Amino acid sequence: MKYKSQAISLTYIKNGDSSIISKMLTKEKGLQTFIVKGVRSKKSKKKLSYFEPLRLLNIDADFNARKSLQYLGDATIAVNFDNMKNKMNNSFIGFFIAEISSKVVQENEQNKMLFDFIWKTSNELYSSKITDPNFALKYLINLSRFLGFYPSETEIKKPFFDLESGVFSDKITSFSPFLNKQKTTYLKALINNERILIPQKQKSELLKELLCYYKLHHYNLDGITSHLVIEALRQ
Template structure:
């Protein structure tokens, strides 16, 4: 079946001398993987290697057999030429980090228009933003709402936070329990809008703690979630 859909590139891995295996999150079919033959050698084809940088937004014509095998992209065009996402050192580090998180977090081969729109709009905001320091934290926190495990901070006055249940509680019982003090680093980002993110007053130490807290939270709620290899680079550029 031929499908025309917007798509966001998550990863591109070299396969043999000239092929790429590309993972994309598509608006029409969710997560899909494609085998692009001879892409790295061909200079006259309709597809260019530069199209498949992490988090590039494309419009693609693809053949989906839906048999659990690698699919095929017939044509692709860049939907939004980024201004700075792949050229600014800090933003490119954020981009690699987010791409890894998304590849570990999104599993479904089915459409989720709300999630796709969130990703699309968030990446455009990052591209034009002059401040990206807090972006990874707010993005990961907002993403949990679309993945189904946004933490419930409505009773933040209680002394303990249950990481598995995603909520505060009065007593220290259960597994993966945090004190309220250990969760304080993330509370500053709760209900924060993109417009207000530049006004957050959080120290570098608290920011690092918030990111670590979120990654631990993801590991508990996403099966086989992998710690991003780019985390160290991200922390270095923000230090």
């Protein structure tokens, strides 16, 4: 079945002499894996740069429910970010967001609200003149809303955050992993979308805690390239 869709490029790997296998989040069909033939050849009308992390595209594709690898017919840029290559930190953040997204979204699972959120995130990352230094952390927190384990704000005034139950608490127990008072304060500020300066060491630690939070809620992100993530958070 042929279809047209908006799509967000997430990751790709080389395949053969001139092709790639690209993973994209599509608005119409959810997460899809495509074979893109000949894109690495000089004669290709499609540019390899189209498939870099968080590129926003319009695609023509074929869908076959019996196949795990789909065929991509055409791809064009939907939104052109002039400064995409000029902001190195943003590129690292984009790589991080794309990698996280590719690991938590299920194949063939249409979720237009999640798609619109990631599309908007890419727009914000590459169109803003000044990037929030906590952009990646906020993305992890906001993404959890679409996955069903966004932190409960019912008791947000309490000083600790229980990573396993996803609630704020007035005490730490030995049965569940918790954020300490300082990190909980940072988490509250991020939930409230406040601009807050978090020291680099604490920022890296909070990132690891949030990845643990995902793991506790059945999204294992152990395979991410941590050195790129750490660089992405150095603003």
